[in-house]
Amino acid sequence: MGAGAQRLQKILAAAGYGSRRACEEIVAQGRVSVNGRQARLGDSADPTRDTVTVDGKRVRVQQTHTYIAVNKPKGVVGTASDDRGRRTVRELVPLEGHFVPAGRLDADSEGLVLLTDDGDLVNQLTHPRYEHEKEYEVLVIGHVDEATLLRWRRGVDLPDSDENTRDGGRTLPARVEILHGRGASEGTWLCVTMREGRKRQIRRVAGLLGHPVRQLTRVRIGTLRLGTLKPGQWRHLTTKEISNLKSQMRAPKSEIKKQQSKRGPR
Numbered sequence: 001m002g003a004g005a006q007r008l009q010k011i012l013a014a015a016g017y018g019s020r021r022a023c024e025e026i027v028a029q030g031r032v033s034v035n036g037r038q039a040r041l042g043d044s045a046d047p048t049r050d051t052v053t054v055d056g057k058r059v060r061v062q063q064t065h066t067y068i069a070v071n072k073p074k075g076v077v078g079t080a081s082d083d084r085g086r087r088t089v090r091e092l093v094p095l096e097g098h099f100v101p102a103g104r105l106d107a108d109s110e111g112l113v114l115l116t117d118d119g120d121l122v123n124q125l126t127h128p129r130y131e132h133e134k135e136y137e138v139l140v141i142g143h144v145d146e147a148t149l150l151r152w153r154r155g156v157d158l159p160d161s162d163e164n165t166r167d168g169g170r171t172l173p174a175r176v177e178i179l180h181g182r183g184a185s186e187g188t189w190l191c192v193t194m195r196e197g198r199k200r201q202i203r204r205v206a207g208l209l210g211h212p213v214r215q216l217t218r219v220r221i222g223t224l225r226l227g228t229l230k231p232g233q234w235r236h237l238t239t240k241e242i243s244n245l246k247s248q249m250r251a252p253k254s255e256i257k258k259q260q261s262k263r264g265p266r
Contacts, residue, residue: 005044005045005046006044006045006046006047007042007043007044008023008027008032008034008039008043008044008045008052009021009023009024009027010023010119011045011047011052011059011061012026012027012032012052012054012059012119013119013120013122013123014047014061014118014119014120015059015060015061015098015117015119016065016097016098016099016100016116016117016118016119017054017059017098017100017119018080018100018119018122019100019119019122019123019126019127020119020120020123021123021127022100023119024041026054027039027040027041027043028041031054031055032052032053032054033052033053033056034050034051034052035050035051036051039052047059047061065116065117065118065121066095066097066099066116066117066236067114067115067116067118067121067236067237067241067242067245068093068095068099068114068115068116068234068235068236068237069112069113069114069115069224069226069227069229069234069235069236069237069241070089070092070093070112070113070114070115070229070233070234071110071111071112071113071226071229071230071231071232071233071234072089072092072105072109072110072111072112072113072231073110073231073232074107074108074109074110074231075087075107075108076088076089076091076092076107077089077107078101078104078105078106078107078109078113079101079104080099080100080101080115086107089101089105089113089115090115092232092234093115093234097117098117099115099116099117100115100116100117100119100122101113101114101115102114102115102116102121102122102125102126102221103125103126103134103197103221104197104199105218106199106200106203108203108216109216109217109218110216110217110218110231111136111216111217111218111219111226112218112219112220112221112224112225112226112229113218114221114224114237115234121245121246124248125221125222125245125248126197128196128197131172131195131196132195132221132222132248133193133194133195133220133222134193134194134195134197134218134220134221134222135191135192135193135218135219135220136191136192136193136194136202136216136217136218136219137179137182137189137190137191137192137216137217137219138189138190138191138192138202138206138213138215138216138217139186139187139188139189139190139213139214139215139216140187140188140190140206140211140212140213140214141186141187141211141212141213141214142187142188142210142211143187143188144178144188144190144211148209148210148211149176149177149178151209152174152176152192152205152209153173153174153175153176154173155170155171155172155173155174156170156171156205156208156209157169157170158170158171158198158201158204158205158208161198161199161200161204165199167198167199171194171196171198171201171205172194172195172196174192174193174194174195175191175192175193176190176191176192176193177190177191178190178191179191186214187211187214188211193220202216203216222244222245222248223241223244223245223247223248224237224241224244224245
């Protein structure tokens with residue numbers, strides 16, 4: 001390998017095949033070859049000299065990336081593809097390219113989805129260790145009192161969502177406020193801001209607290225806001241929005257603390 005050799009998952013992520021974790025799965029599935037030889041986890045390649053393929057198609061590392069904001073409607077799956085044939089958020093954007101969503105949003109929910117071919121940014125926005133904020137407007141059944149808000153804010157002990165998924169345990173503290181001026185006779189509008197994203201987390205927490213969700217809309221991912229996009233609409237991000245998102249890319253909190261401890265007290 002030459003001086004430009006990189007791990008395969010990094011090359012695939014840069015080419016828009018998803019986050020590095022997702023690209024590791026692609027390699028582990030035996031779908032990747034380097035110069036005609038099936039690759040394994042841990043292999044590297046030089047994208048300027050070696051021929052890397054996925055499912056027989058050559059991988060081309062892009063020098064520039066595309067960033068798209070979509071208002072995903074209810075009933076549309078928030079993934080790039082679906083093995084059950086359901087309509088996906090990727091199908092809402094009639095552009096060529098390997099665009100993947102930065103984070104999940106279940107079919108029953110609507111709102112902001114970021115589609116991009118920038119695998120590093122996807123990894124930064126979705127990996128739990130980075131704890132980037134996501135903001136939601138949520139209509140729940142019933143009147144939510146202050147005691148319930150306090151329980152939600154402090155964190156709630158969730159059971160696993162099913163016997164095959166280990167996603168239970170205590171949730172991180174969240175900001176939960178009543179949206180004044182958004183009255184609803186059938187319930188309470190809340191603004192929920194979280195730094196994690198387990199499967200259907202808001203719905204599970206709200207249900208556990210006795211206030212099932214009637215409507216859920218994501219309005220912000222990090223610095224990126226939904227704005228005036230209507231359900232089903234999409235747009236390219238502005239240069240400023242891209243710059244603001246990339247400025248969030250940082251080391252995990254654990255690594256920051258480690259670096260600070262090495263420097264010692266000031």
